[in-house]
Amino acid sequence: MKTLSENRCFGGVQGVYAHASDATGTEMTFGLFRPEHATGAVLWYLSGLTCTHENAMTKAGLQGWAAEAGLTVVFPDTSPRGAGVPDDSNYDMGQGAGFYVDASEGEWAQHFRMESYIASDLPDTVFAAFDLDQKRQGITGHSMGGHGALTLALKHPGRYRSVSAFAPICNPSDSDWGRPQLTAYTGAPADHDASILLRRAGKFGAPLRIDTGTSDQFFDKLGTAALAEALAATGSPSEVNLQDGYDHSYFFVASFAEAHIAFHADHLA
Amino acid sequence: MKTLSENRCFGGVQGVYAHASDATGTEMTFGLFRPEHATGAVLWYLSGLTCTHENAMTKAGLQGWAAEAGLTVVFPDTSPRGAGVPDDSNYDMGQGAGFYVDASEGEWAQHFRMESYIASDLPDTVFAAFDLDQKRQGITGHSMGGHGALTLALKHPGRYRSVSAFAPICNPSDSDWGRPQLTAYTGAPADHDASILLRRAGKFGAPLRIDTGTSDQFFDKLGTAALAEALAATGSPSEVNLQDGYDHSYFFVASFAEAHIAFHADHLA
Numbered sequence: 001m002k003t004l005s006e007n008r009c010f011g012g013v014q015g016v017y018a019h020a021s022d023a024t025g026t027e028m029t030f031g032l033f034r035p036e037h038a039t040g041a042v043l044w045y046l047s048g049l050t051c052t053h054e055n056a057m058t059k060a061g062l063q064g065w066a067a068e069a070g071l072t073v074v075f076p077d078t079s080p081r082g083a084g085v086p087d088d089s090n091y092d093m094g095q096g097a098g099f100y101v102d103a104s105e106g107e108w109a110q111h112f113r114m115e116s117y118i119a120s121d122l123p124d125t126v127f128a129a130f131d132l133d134q135k136r137q138g139i140t141g142h143s144m145g146g147h148g149a150l151t152l153a154l155k156h157p158g159r160y161r162s163v164s165a166f167a168p169i170c171n172p173s174d175s176d177w178g179r180p181q182l183t184a185y186t187g188a189p190a191d192h193d194a195s196i197l198l199r200r201a202g203k204f205g206a207p208l209r210i211d212t213g214t215s216d217q218f219f220d221k222l223g224t225a226a227l228a229e230a231l232a233a234t235g236s237p238s239e240v241n242l243q244d245g246y247d248h249s250y251f252f253v254a255s256f257a258e259a260h261i262a263f264h265a266d267h268l269a
Numbered sequence: 270m271k272t273l274s275e276n277r278c279f280g281g282v283q284g285v286y287a288h289a290s291d292a293t294g295t296e297m298t299f300g301l302f303r304p305e306h307a308t309g310a311v312l313w314y315l316s317g318l319t320c321t322h323e324n325a326m327t328k329a330g331l332q333g334w335a336a337e338a339g340l341t342v343v344f345p346d347t348s349p350r351g352a353g354v355p356d357d358s359n360y361d362m363g364q365g366a367g368f369y370v371d372a373s374e375g376e377w378a379q380h381f382r383m384e385s386y387i388a389s390d391l392p393d394t395v396f397a398a399f400d401l402d403q404k405r406q407g408i409t410g411h412s413m414g415g416h417g418a419l420t421l422a423l424k425h426p427g428r429y430r431s432v433s434a435f436a437p438i439c440n441p442s443d444s445d446w447g448r449p450q451l452t453a454y455t456g457a458p459a460d461h462d463a464s465i466l467l468r469r470a471g472k473f474g475a476p477l478r479i480d481t482g483t484s485d486q487f488f489d490k491l492g493t494a495a496l497a498e499a500l501a502a503t504g505s506p507s508e509v510n511l512q513d514g515y516d517h518s519y520f521f522v523a524s525f526a527e528a529h530i531a532f533h534a535d536h537l538a
Contacts, residue, residue, distance in 0.1 A: 003311065008484065009520035058519065061330045064527070222488065251278035258333070 001129050004029065010067035010135055011036040014057065019024035019125045021114035024080035029120060031057040031075035037044035038135035039070035044118065046076065047082065048143030050096045051174035053077045061254035062261060069265035076122055080111040087210035091180050100148030101192045112185055118148065119156055132228035138264035139160040142253055147172055158206040164209040164260045166253045167216055171195040171223025195226040209263045211256045213246025270398050273298065279336035282304040283326065288394045292385035293349035298436035299391060300326040300344035301316045304395035308339035309402035315345065319365045322346045325411065330523035330531060338534035345391055347457030349380040362450050369417030370461050372454035374528035381454055387417065388425055407431040411522055416441055426474040431536035433478040435522045436485055440464040440492025464495040465476055473505035476531045480525045482515025
């Protein structure tokens with residue numbers, strides 16, 4: 001692991017690091033905020049389409065609350081990148097749009113293994129480099145990253161003690177944000193759909209909080225209703241907030257950053 | 270004035286607007302955060318070199334605290350822009366680097382009138398469009414914007430009830446960040462130097478708070494010592510904080526956003 005930058009931030013350190021990933025076969029970059037008084041608890045923040053490790057790190061306003069709560073926050077990239085990595089001319093496919101799955105199909109299979117990256121490679125690196133408690137992990141994300149948080153939690157029960165999401169893609173197998181991409185990557189979009197995985201699991205295995213704006217310009221692509229229905233049908237303890245007038249932007253994420261950090265801090269204490 | 274965008278943010282609205290400026294002879298863009306429970310008090314936030322209206326609006330983390338305090342925050346651009354506006358190949362001169370002065374020299378004189386823009390044109394537009402209290406204005410800024418906040422306050426005594434700055438350029442007539450630019454724009458850099466203007470004024474006319482990081486990579490260009498000395502020599506009530514380990518980035522600004530908003534809110538109540 002090499003250090004690309006470190007900036008003092010709310011008494012702690014906002015770092016950017018790079019490491020070689022076996023899962024993706026590429027060098028991957030991630031951000032990590034380390035509070036001054038770290039409790040050892042870790043929150044994974046998965047970003048949305050087009051983002052790198054940097055967007056949320058500079059715009060979501062999480063660090064101040066994380067500093068108060070003693071939470072370490074990790075900001076992974078959203079896909080492998082580089083000259084040898086396939087891409088697509090659409091913003092919602094290829095580089096910047098890994099959808100947090102392990103691709104098995106065609107040109108994508110070699111590098112687009114973001115599920116293994118987030119679930120294995122990156123934790124291996126992070127837990128080796130920083131003094132953190134693997135038993136106290138939470139996961140959150142925005143949009144495609146919310147889909148990532150939900151599906152990773154469902155695929156790895158017991159791994160994350162708390163799960164939240166900002167405007168997550170909840171039912172990707174029935175959305176332009178999901179069906180084409182998950183089909184191209186894996187051939188099986190239903191196997192990476194939080195609403196379907198929840199029905200299969202019978203219950204969501206960790207405390208869950210979701211916030212989505214009622215004025216989200218992509219509301220129709222998110223499938224919030226399908227997940228809300230599945231949560232109720234499975235009797236899964238959860239909080240789904242439809243926030244009046246908020247849209248899909250980082251202004252929305254920042255507005256609820258305090259609430260999400262508090263939610264995770266409560267469960268990771 | 271036309272609306273370019275509005276996003277709900279911390280219960281209020283983060284807007285971006287454009288208007289024709291007589292001072293610059295161009296269309297100017299600015300951001301304005303309007304809290305849900307606005308007290309009428311206004312804080313002007315002047316950005317630094319290379320910034321537009323957008324950087325601080327998305328990265329400084331001011332809105333949450335402003336929402337709590339009921340403060341309206343305005344984020345002006347840092348220079349005139351456009352095809353007919355002169356520029357320079359250096360990042361610290363021309364577009365993105367107006368230095369908040371009215372240029373009198375050469376090609377700059379026609380459009381680079383940022384002092385008049387911030388002190389007259391923009392307030393005229395803002396006070397006409399929003400229900401705000403002209404008697405309760407504060408001003409702050411970062412780096413070149415800190416220089417702007419300090420010098421505008423010194424040039425317009427009584428205008429701003431509270432003044433603060435993040436890592437301000439304090440003594441530009443003795444800095445690479447100031448002497449060449451203010452000479453090219455005005456021919457008289459000393460007339461736009463906060464440390465010199467303060468000596469001439471005899472006292473800083475409003476409560477003042479400054480924060481600068483001890484690990485600021487541009488510390489040598491800021492001239493903090495000259496202003497600190499002038500504040501002491503003139504017996505000006507002020508707070509100059511050298512913050513251990515912080516640098517020049519928005520991570521530093523965001524770390525002290527709460528404190529600066531609280532400072533202004535106290536004086537603008």
